Amino acid sequence: MLNFILLVTVFLIGFITGGLLNPIIVFAPKKNYRNVSDLYCPYCGRKYKFYEHISIFSYIFLNGCCASCNQKINYTNQYVILINIIFYFFSYLVYGFSPFAIILDISLSLFLALAVIQVKYNCIPRKLLVPCFILSLLTFVPQIGGEIMYYSKLIAAAVAIVFYFILAFSIKSKKEEGLALITIAIILGLQNFVYALFLSFIFVILFLIIYSKKGERTFSRVYIIPFLTAGYFISALTGVLFL
Numbered sequence: 445m446l447n448f449i450l451l452v453t454v455f456l457i458g459f460i461t462g463g464l465l466n467p468i469i470v471f472a473p474k475k476n477y478r479n480v481s482d483l484y485c486p487y488c489g490r491k492y493k494f495y496e497h498i499s500i501f502s503y504i505f506l507n508g509c510c511a512s513c514n515q516k517i518n519y520t521n522q523y524v525i526l527i528n529i530i531f532y533f534f535s536y537l538v539y540g541f542s543p544f545a546i547i548l549d550i551s552l553s554l555f556l557a558l559a560v561i562q563v564k565y566n567c568i569p570r571k572l573l574v575p576c577f578i579l580s581l582l583t584f585v586p587q588i589g590g591e592i593m594y595y596s597k598l599i600a601a602a603v604a605i606v607f608y609f610i611l612a613f614s615i616k617s618k619k620e621e622g623l624a625l626i627t628i629a630i631i632l633g634l635q636n637f638v639y640a641l642f643l644s645f646i647f648v649i650l651f652l653i654i655y656s657k658k659g660e661r662t663f664s665r666v667y668i669i670p671f672l673t674a675g676y677f678i679s680a681l682t683g684v685l686f687l
């Protein structure tokens with residue numbers, strides 16, 4: 445019974461946090477990157493209020509409609525709520541309600557938002573990335589970071605920097621992608637970070653194979669953050685099993 449209550453709690457936290465990701469995704473990019481169709485109602489032209497971007501709130505209190513013209517609001521980021529719940533669920537199964545789990549959950553949610561933002565708006569807002577980086581530094585405290593030693597984190601960060609320079613020379617990668625790599629490296633420590641990089645690399649290869657088979661238009665660059673986030677998630681939650 446207690447387990448059931450805890451699982452429902454985890455579900456609710458994942459659900460509510462996931463719901464808050466939509467306004468973060470819409471507002472975090474700088475003004476010139478934001479998308480007009482996400483900010484204004486296409487029917488009456490009014491700018492959506494902050495709470496109208498929270499789809500859960502909107503469905504409960506406004507029937508999912510624009511508050512002034514009553515036309516349905518087109519929420520395009522609903523899948524992030526589901527992914528967020530999955531993140532939190534597995535994080536709970538592996539780490540329970542620990543300080544490390546809280547940092548992992550917040551950073552995974554922010555990375556999820558960053559992944560969507562990079563694909564949708566082609567930018568990586570530092571106002572999301574820098575808090576993630578600061579959170580990662582907290583894991584240097586043994587009571588928070590758990591068994592992963594500080595030198596493992598430092599070596600991982602060094603690997604991240606080297607990897608970033610390789611990326612920067614091979615594809616035009618952004619400085620923010622370097623900071624994202626360092627953040628994940630510090631949270632995971634060396635073994636799991638290398639595992640996360642390996643997984644991300646596999647995902648990129650799979651994506652390129654599927655993408656080229658579809659014969660769609662050629663892409664100018666591969667976005668790093670979505671693949672990195674997927675690698676980070678799976679590594680953080682399965683790394684303890686294999687390593």
Ligand SMILES: [Zn+2]
Pocket residue numbers: 485486487488489490510511512513514515
């Ligand atoms: Zn409207």
